[in-house]
Amino acid sequence: MQSDNEKMLQEIVQNTEMGKNTLNELMGLTRDQPLKDEMLRQKREYRRINQAAHTALEAIGAQAQGQSAAARMSVSMGIRTRTMLDKSTRNLATMLAEGSGQGAMDCKRAERDYPEASPGARKLCRELGDFQAQAESTWREFI
Template identity: 50%
Template structure:
């Protein structure tokens, strides 16, 4: 029972961290996007990251846990990395490439979490699968802008 609770909270925390990374990255990149269709896609993705993040937070609260989210260092590292990659190139292609790579890493993180936390609750597993499917869909949608 204890293992199930730990796996469940760990999986939900992984969802919180993944969705925060997506939200924070898009918060930084949306203002750089000039192509209106591309910008609309980024806003759509950001809204879904927010929605999934809220679902994970609600589930953690329901389990009596508290979400840690991304560390301040992880947030800063991401912000600096994005800043460096966009300092000379804010083209749609460059932004799409960065986001495609990020979604690919998100998919890998989802798969690892599913293997690392096999005793998580079915609802948490469904939410993780929903996130993984969303990340894969993002990657495919963004590829058209490469």
Template identity: 50%
Template sequence: MENQKNDNLNLLEAVVQNTEMGKNTLEQIVPMTEDAPFKAELLRERNIYRQLNQEAHTAIEACGGTAQGQSAMAKLNTKMGIGMKTLTDKSTRNLAEMLSEGSSQGVMDCIKSQKDYPDAAPGSKRLMQRLQDFEEDNRIKLEQFL
């Protein structure tokens, strides 16, 4: 029983961290683009990251836990990495490539988390699967901007 609770909270925390990464990244990148269709896609993605993030927070609280989220260091590393990669190139193609790579990493993180926490509750597993499907869908949608 305790293992199931730990797996459940750990899987939900992985959803929180993954969605925070996506949400924070998009908040930094959206202002960099003037491409209207691209910006619309980024805003759509950001809104879904926010929604999934909120669902994970709610589920963690329902289990009596508290979400940790991304560490300050992880946020800073991401922010600086984006800053470096966009210093000289803020083209739609470069931004789409960065985000596509991020979504691919997100898919891999989802898969690893599901294998790491096999005893998580079915609802938590479904939320993680929705996030994985969303990340894969993002990657495919972003390809049109490459």
């Protein structure tokens, strides 16, 4: 059975992969350079946090379980549906703000669901949640 520590770290891996994958997919849909620049900046931060979670999982002898293929496909289909007719900066920024807000809520939920997680895992989860809350605010500036 997984410990709270491992469960929280797995949540971080999945959350950051969702962010990275979404940004990758949306980046090709815009010509707005400031929006693209912000996407790249945030993608780097997601990658950094993702790598930290992978390292922590390896340190406890666990293997990271990223997003399932079904989850990736579901997100991809949702993006295609919502951008089929509207690839405007406003629409993309709205989608990113919603996703960042959901990610921040998922971090809060993980903090409550896994109270026995290590201080390091809790710190990383808070860091991710804070980053996503700030990202939500940043995306709203593009709307």
